[in-house]
Amino acid sequence: MVYVIDEIKTSGTSMPYVPTPLDLPTPIVDKPTKSTTEQQQQSNKLNEQDEEDFIKNNYVARTLLNESQLPPITWSNWYREVNWPQAILLCLEPFVALYGLFTTSFMWQTTVFTLIWYFLTGFGITAGYHRLFAHRAYEATKTLRYILLTFGAGAVQGSAQWWARGHRAHHRYTDTDLDPYSAHKGMFYSHIGWLIFKPRRKPGVADVTDLNRDQSIQWQHRNYLSLAFFMAFVFPTLFCGLLWGDYRGGYFFAGVLRLVFVHHSTFCVNSLAHYLGDAPFDDRHTPRDHYITALVTLGEGYHNFHHEFPSDYRNALKWFQYDPTKMLIKFFKRIGLASNLKEFPQNEIQKGRYTMARKDLDQFGQSITWPKTNTDLPLISFEEYQQLSKKNDGRALVLIAGFIHDVSNFIDSHPGGRAIIQSQIGKDATVAFYGGVHDHNTAAHNMLAMMRVAVCKYGGEVEHLKRRLGHIQTPTPIFA
Incomplete structure (x- = not known):
């Protein structure tokens, strides 16, 4: 589809090839539920029919055959x-x-x-x-x-x-x-x-x-x-x-x-x-x-x-x-x-x-190891998180933005020092991480996301605290 330079200059829109939407109601279709066997049989029939239709209607395939x-x-x-x-x-x-x-x-x-x-x-x-x-x-x-x-x-x-x-x-x-x-x-x-x-x-x-x-x-x-x-x-x-x-x-x-x-x-x-x-x-x-x-x-x-x-x-x-x-x-x-x-x-x-x-970018992204998402992690309550953080098992658990992170391998390398993280173990450190102590950059968000071990039930409800402190626009951890 092409259009002419002279027509672009005189047209009222830069996209004259876009049609006016039809003024029709959108139908609501109820999707029938079928068993897995029925779906598989129907899929096989459709595949065979699609193959026949492809050969019948595709000039290149028909000619080459x-x-x-x-x-x-x-x-x-x-x-x-x-x-x-x-x-x-x-x-x-x-x-x-x-x-x-x-x-x-x-x-x-x-x-x-x-x-x-x-x-x-x-x-x-x-x-x-x-x-x-x-x-x-x-x-x-x-x-x-x-x-x-x-x-x-x-x-x-x-x-x-x-x-x-x-x-x-x-x-x-x-x-x-x-x-x-x-x-x-x-x-x-x-x-x-x-x-x-x-x-x-x-x-x-x-x-x-x-x-x-x-x-x-x-x-x-x-x-x-x-x-x-x-x-x-x-x-x-x-x-x-x-x-x-x-x-x-x-x-x-x-x-x-x-x-x-x-x-x-x-x-x-x-x-x-x-x-x-x-x-x-x-x-x-x-x-x-x-x-x-x-x-x-x-x-x-x-x-x-x-x-x-x-x-x-x-x-x-x-x-x-x-x-x-x-x-x-x-x-x-x-x-x-x-x-x-x-x-x-x-x-x-x-x-x-x-x-x-x-x-x-997608091909480049395939070479990157991404953090686990909500569906890949166990869901625990805040009280369970506090109990786990008190165990003397070598873990250092910190709750940030609804995710529980094990920072034990990073705590000694933390640029802000070990004491800051140590003080947030067993607590909700969202406010501190998002600017209360330091407004961390994207690299910090990405590294933190790799340390996820669980999801805290209702953990996201602390967002109102960040808004109260003025941190409305905050970086979002990158995950696949």
Whole structure:
């Protein structure tokens, strides 16, 4: 669910996606009581039914069960499983670029143009193929759509229709066998292997009806081969050759070498962005956030955020995070070529951060030994507590905040001295502990909680004494 920046500014609330509650009475349901055997039998039936319903209604599970895949690639059949046209292009271009580097002199004009052409064709993928056509993260004028489609063709990554269809499948079936470049199949496969070898099964279905109706996309799809060849090789060669006479540099540097970098920059979004970095919004899938990936992908490296909020036109949220594609889209909006830039509600983004932060804290908390709670301790009266404290058995029992503590192992280490604790044995030391003698810090509360041995019946009724002394806000002992 997304909403538009312009609508946020004019809406009367920062949460316009929250519906008005229904004005209906809340029903009171009486829960029937059943025996353990009946509950177990019903649970087994529900589990079997749930399994059947899951297979029946889950497209991924049903497809993986019912549709066979091609046999695995082995040393004996690999040559039959290679997608030779794509493999030749992707494997040959680095060697052609190296040949050009060793046989062609550099001209500063060509170097500058190569860098500019890298960004232009790269933005054709990131701002065009990816954020505009695959995710509809913003709206663009017809002029801008054709410009991005033309530059995107120069990146030689297939037509926008083919690219967006595969990318939508990647988001819908992330990390499953229906993901066309699943990271679970290894970094090589997700980076380039899925292009070199024939896929073992068809990618999952994805809705592309909007792409089929888009005249600009259909124009590029029909003319893709000629458009890609011209923009990738012919145009940069002629541009450098006609303007400053560097035909060889235009072809080898602005054409081939630039294409190598554009290809592997984009491929890193499918590979490196699923391996390097952290997951501040959701760790159930492989996408990760990392500034290094952002640097090599024109801002697409904050991939964990992107997979959580795919229709957001941004990849990076903070001002210092590198996302030139986001800045370019903002520029398009400023000059009137783009509109309706979509952002997910900040409240929902913060929920993702909070969920992951709490999950990390919970995992950290599992390594900590926590004190016993009320249900883990025996319940005794105040009189029984006094009797136990008078026994000469080596225990030093102190009542604080309703809990009886055995402080015998700590009394000699007490920073305030042994005498203070000794004077409170067999008594209710709540007031003294909470500021009557010393207002103890959180660490003291935590250590004290580990010394619990029992709960005093009605022990909490001394709280009114603390309020009388003015200690209304007091630390609460931490326990699991």
